[in-house]
Amino acid sequence: MKFRLEAEDQQTRARAGIVSTDHGDIETPIFMPVGTLGAVKAVQIYELKNFIGAQIILGNTYHLYLRPGTDVLEKAGGLHRFNGWDRPILTDSGGYQVHSLAQIRKIKEEGVEFRSHIDGSKHFFTPEGVMDIQRKIGADIIMAFDECTPYPCEMAYAKKSMHMTHRWLERCIKRFRETECAYGYSQTLFPIVQGSVYRDLRKESAEFISSMDMEGNAIGGLSVGEPDDEMYEMTELVCSILPQNKPRYLMGVGTPANILEGIALGVDMFDCVMPTRNARNGMIFTTQGIINIKNEKWKDDFSPIDEFSECEMMRTHTKAFLRHLVHTGEILGAQISSVNNLSLYLWLVREARKKIIDGTFVNWKKEMLVKLMQRL
Amino acid sequence: MKFRLEAEDQQTRARAGIVSTDHGDIETPIFMPVGTLGAVKAVQIYELKNFIGAQIILGNTYHLYLRPGTDVLEKAGGLHRFNGWDRPILTDSGGYQVHSLAQIRKIKEEGVEFRSHIDGSKHFFTPEGVMDIQRKIGADIIMAFDECTPYPCEMAYAKKSMHMTHRWLERCIKRFRETECAYGYSQTLFPIVQGSVYRDLRKESAEFISSMDMEGNAIGGLSVGEPDDEMYEMTELVCSILPQNKPRYLMGVGTPANILEGIALGVDMFDCVMPTRNARNGMIFTTQGIINIKNEKWKDDFSPIDEFSECEMMRTHTKAFLRHLVHTGEILGAQISSVNNLSLYLWLVREARKKIIDGTFVNWKKEMLVKLMQRL
Numbered sequence: 001m002k003f004r005l006e007a008e009d010q011q012t013r014a015r016a017g018i019v020s021t022d023h024g025d026i027e028t029p030i031f032m033p034v035g036t037l038g039a040v041k042a043v044q045i046y047e048l049k050n051f052i053g054a055q056i057i058l059g060n061t062y063h064l065y066l067r068p069g070t071d072v073l074e075k076a077g078g079l080h081r082f083n084g085w086d087r088p089i090l091t092d093s094g095g096y097q098v099h100s101l102a103q104i105r106k107i108k109e110e111g112v113e114f115r116s117h118i119d120g121s122k123h124f125f126t127p128e129g130v131m132d133i134q135r136k137i138g139a140d141i142i143m144a145f146d147e148c149t150p151y152p153c154e155m156a157y158a159k160k161s162m163h164m165t166h167r168w169l170e171r172c173i174k175r176f177r178e179t180e181c182a183y184g185y186s187q188t189l190f191p192i193v194q195g196s197v198y199r200d201l202r203k204e205s206a207e208f209i210s211s212m213d214m215e216g217n218a219i220g221g222l223s224v225g226e227p228d229d230e231m232y233e234m235t236e237l238v239c240s241i242l243p244q245n246k247p248r249y250l251m252g253v254g255t256p257a258n259i260l261e262g263i264a265l266g267v268d269m270f271d272c273v274m275p276t277r278n279a280r281n282g283m284i285f286t287t288q289g290i291i292n293i294k295n296e297k298w299k300d301d302f303s304p305i306d307e308f309s310e311c312e313m314m315r316t317h318t319k320a321f322l323r324h325l326v327h328t329g330e331i332l333g334a335q336i337s338s339v340n341n342l343s344l345y346l347w348l349v350r351e352a353r354k355k356i357i358d359g360t361f362v363n364w365k366k367e368m369l370v371k372l373m374q375r376l
Numbered sequence: 377m378k379f380r381l382e383a384e385d386q387q388t389r390a391r392a393g394i395v396s397t398d399h400g401d402i403e404t405p406i407f408m409p410v411g412t413l414g415a416v417k418a419v420q421i422y423e424l425k426n427f428i429g430a431q432i433i434l435g436n437t438y439h440l441y442l443r444p445g446t447d448v449l450e451k452a453g454g455l456h457r458f459n460g461w462d463r464p465i466l467t468d469s470g471g472y473q474v475h476s477l478a479q480i481r482k483i484k485e486e487g488v489e490f491r492s493h494i495d496g497s498k499h500f501f502t503p504e505g506v507m508d509i510q511r512k513i514g515a516d517i518i519m520a521f522d523e524c525t526p527y528p529c530e531m532a533y534a535k536k537s538m539h540m541t542h543r544w545l546e547r548c549i550k551r552f553r554e555t556e557c558a559y560g561y562s563q564t565l566f567p568i569v570q571g572s573v574y575r576d577l578r579k580e581s582a583e584f585i586s587s588m589d590m591e592g593n594a595i596g597g598l599s600v601g602e603p604d605d606e607m608y609e610m611t612e613l614v615c616s617i618l619p620q621n622k623p624r625y626l627m628g629v630g631t632p633a634n635i636l637e638g639i640a641l642g643v644d645m646f647d648c649v650m651p652t653r654n655a656r657n658g659m660i661f662t663t664q665g666i667i668n669i670k671n672e673k674w675k676d677d678f679s680p681i682d683e684f685s686e687c688e689m690m691r692t693h694t695k696a697f698l699r700h701l702v703h704t705g706e707i708l709g710a711q712i713s714s715v716n717n718l719s720l721y722l723w724l725v726r727e728a729r730k731k732i733i734d735g736t737f738v739n740w741k742k743e744m745l746v747k748l749m750q751r752l
Contacts, residue, residue: 037700037701037704037706038697038700039697039701039706039708040708041706041707041708042707042708042711043708044689044708044711044712045693046689067700067703067704068675068696068700068703071676072675072676072696072700075676075678076676076678076694076696076697081678082694082696082697082700083697084692084693084697299444299448300447300448300451300452302451302452302453302457313420313422316460317421317460318452318458320444320448320452320458321414321415321452321458321459321460324413324414324443324444324448324458325413325415327443327444328413328443330413330415330417331417331418331707331710331711332415332416332417332418332419332420334707335418335420335707335711336420
């Protein structure tokens with residue numbers, strides 16, 4: 001993997017760059033649609049490419065490990081072959097899901113024992129094992145196995161957990177270096193900064209992570225319930241420490257506003273289930289603001305879903321039609337809403353990139369923050 | 377509406393023709409995907425056009441009347457404007473749904489009183505009212521209001537019901553002729569032959585319907601649970617009476633085999649929820665046979681869903697991937713399955729048409745019947 005910075009904003013820490021992988025380039029800042037089970041929910045692969053302009057998608061190791069299982073993915077020749085997505089893929093480490101989804105988990109120095117949320121079967125994730133699984137899934141970017149602390153979190157626990165995450169990282173790197181991609185292309189490993197909302201811990205973690213000298217770095221343990229200001233404060237601090245010449249990935253973030261603020265703080269990569277999950281609940285992000293499409297007021301509004309969308313489907317389908325589909329529980333409502341929200345997110349990062357290169361990022365961001373977050 | 381016969385098979389009653397409407401031509405024999413609520417379930421409009429090759433879709437008057445309601449459709453400028461489908465649309469009359477879905481219905485000479493299956497609200501459908509509703513929905517082909525008798529059905533009831541359907545037809549035609557399309561294009565009205573599985577009744581009904589001299593005719597009251605042989609016998613009888621120079625529409629039929637047999641008996645148009653409903657239950661129709669995609673045996677079968685499909689998506693996505701999506705309850709599983717099944721149905725009628733024109737229909741049909749209906 002290579003990272004080349006193309007432009008840096010003069011008034012903020014925002015940057016435009018290019019991440020190069022064996023499955024193609026990613027123009028940053030980028031948003032990565034979440035493909036939990038190897039596919040983005042309610043969205044076709046060709047829609048991701050042709051309508052949304054996705055450049056990289058994310059897969060969840062925990063989910064893929066349980067279903068279809070590492071053996072099936074290995075036989076398929078990796079996730080790219082399995083799902084037909086031939087651009088870059090990033091997998092998380094499963095750390096987050098083990099803590100949020102799995103039943104009865106036991107965290108030990110060795111790793112995490114948990115029971116599947118599907119059938120209660122017992123499994124054991126170790127840093128080494130999670131490297132092996134991600135090698136077999138075949139992601140271009142694989143994530144270190146960490147503990148994502150909840151919010152709020154006692155400082156003592158956050159500190160202990162962070163140190164374990166650091167020790168796990170060393171084991172991850174060791175295993176990663178001893179192994180190879182099963183399918184002949186390059187994989188890279190991103191370590192994850194933890195430390196909850198404590199400046200001292202975040203600083204210590206960011207310094208430790210930086211010293212590992214990996215090809216890219218991630219910020220974890222945020223967007224877990226803390227106020228936005230704390231998230232921004234931690235992100236700013238960590239970005240000021242992480243190496244400037246490597247991509248920075250803020251995990252699990254966020255709203256369009258969160259993403260713009262993150263970009264301004266020097267983040268290059270984002271992922272979040274929000275655009276697709278909220279789509280399935282009737283929340284539509286548009287260039288003009290946020291729509292609750294279930295609302296009666298859209299019943300006979302025959303204006304386009306988003307007349308300024310770059311996605312033609314949103315310029316032709318009307319709010320009234322989408323409202324009807326969502327109101328009647330049609331699957332197609334979730335499909336159109338999901339394509340719309342992801343289009344908006346990808347448009348947003350593409351626009352941000354242009355503005356960073358143009359040198360007009362700050363004023364544009366100010367305008368956008370008001371526009372995108374207003375309720376229509 | 378115009379209908380032009382292009383070719384007639386020498387060994388069967390199969391024909392190839394073209395139905396011309398103000399929204400474009402329909403090459404017959406044709407299968408019409410069912411868009412119950414104005415959209416085909418789990419399928420995008422552009423998928424219908426570009427991946428499936430649908431030429432006409434069907435809307436259900438009963439459902440559209442209840443949601444979004446005739447007022448919304450009228451304000452939109454008709455269903456074509458509402459859903460963005462600019463090719464022909466056919467609406468059924470609501471007769472079937474009133475009998476199968478609505479709660480507490482009372483059938484009287486005047487019409488049918490029923491309660492909505494959604495909120496229990498009371499409504500009254502008359503032949504005149506149903507013409508007005510379909511005028512407002514704006515379908516290119518609208519259907520007469522009939523009673524669809526169940527199977528089995530006593531002859532006395534079938535006879536009485538058929539005569540009422542005939543009287544309703546006269547009222548439908550009168551109202552249809554007194555009114556105009558709200559949106560400036562032509563609409564045409566198809567009457568419906570009833571008579572359950574009784575030859576005498578079917579003959580009487582087909583003769584009565586023929587005498588009305590409408591632009592096309594439909595065969596109703598079949599595919600309601602009777603054995604296939606009875607369905608074919610009635611279809612053959614009715615087709616031998618209905619005018620040769622007008623399109624014949626066999627309502628609610630059926631499996632790929634039913635459609636091939638119907639074509640051989642002289643039917644030009646078909647509709648059925650089977651390809652989409654069964655898709656949502658994991659039944660996949662392919663050029664090589666029928667697949668229960670939930671089956672464990674597809675877990676690591678990385679061959680294409682259907683390597684001979686005309687739809688590229690089915691030649692690239694694998695059985696293992698689709699099985700994974702369906703197995704894990706992903707919406708995308710229903711999407712891909714629905715596109716696949718409709719692609720197969722539309723491919724089937726396109727092929728049948730070619731073979732009729734080529735003069736090779738009979739042998740091809742014999743082969744196809746075995747192939748398409750085998751369980752893989």
